[in-house]
């Protein structure tokens with residue numbers, strides 16, 4: 184049957200362990216996981232010696248392979264989506280850096296219109312607006328003159344322009360009006376993340392109680408925990424919000440990643456790339472939104488050296504890094520890369536796990552993180568040259 188696949192010989196990453204199994208994919212879904220599945224007519228893929236994992240979901244990426252999400256058109260998104268598939272990603276949120284109101288309206292309109300048509304690589308699962316309701320002090324690579332205070336009616340203009348594709352927004356808790364804005368955004372179906380912030384502990388906790396569900400690049404561009412002033416970092420660690428972690432070994436020391444995992448638990452950490460257009464290209468000069476960026480040894484900085492500016496990480500490298508940083512088996516690391524981000528986006532009932540009935544979003548990968556094949560809704564969108 185066309186479009187059905189039997190992936191055999193691999194070690195399958197199930198929610199509660201690794202198991203030698205076959206995976207049967209039909210009509211875009213996983214229909215069976217087990218041994219000696221009775222199949223006729225499916226295309227077969229030999230995954231001997233490889234891991235079969237849920238496809239990675241990156242909820243924070245500004246681009247790759249020369250494409251900046253700020254201003255990306257359909258062609259650019261298609262290029263990024265194909266590259267991400269080669270890195271094991273099956274779904275992502277194009278993440279927009281703070282820009283002018285008019286520019287953001289235009290960007291979300293373009294991405295919202297293109298998203299349903301991106302079918303040859305990783306799927307666009309919505310849009311993440313990183314700002315513009317951020318504080319100046321922890322702005323990182325955000326252009327200060329474009330930061331705003333929240334206004335739900337202006338925000339809903341973005342949502343309308345994007346055809347309802349905005350899934351996530353990052354705000355600074357201390358910005359005036361953010362506490363009122365959070366429940367309004369949540370009521371509109373948008374997940375709110377806190378970050379780029381010097382907020383004190385109580386202010387951050389109020390935002391969490393108002394409905395904030397995650398923290399953006401935990402510990403980066405964020406006031407750190409002090410024994411007398413636990414600050415936003417303390418509130419993030421203590422609460423049950425999801426905590427993004429940029430696992431490139433540059434943004435967070437491996438020990439910090441382990442501490443975060445110990446404090447939050449495996450079910451509350453989300454690995455993200457925060458990648459910029461330089462991902463997949465190597466060192467050089469690039470753009471990130473309105474900024475000029477210099478990448479040296481894979482480390483992205485604003486051209487004036489004032490701040491780190493995203494990463495060149497990809498999700499399969501994050502998987503390999505997490506293998507090195509921790510003693511955890513792949514099925515536990517998989518939570519950070521697939522199940523947790525899917526759960527945060529409200530997609531956990533059909534994405535992020537290998538279970539019968541789930542979307543056939545899969546990546547076949549070596550233990551060292553080399554991607555051999557990627558399937559999105561049962562379609563093989565990437566296959567490494569043998």
Ligand SMILES: [Zn+2]
Nearest residue numbers: 243278313457
């Ligand atoms: Zn970012």
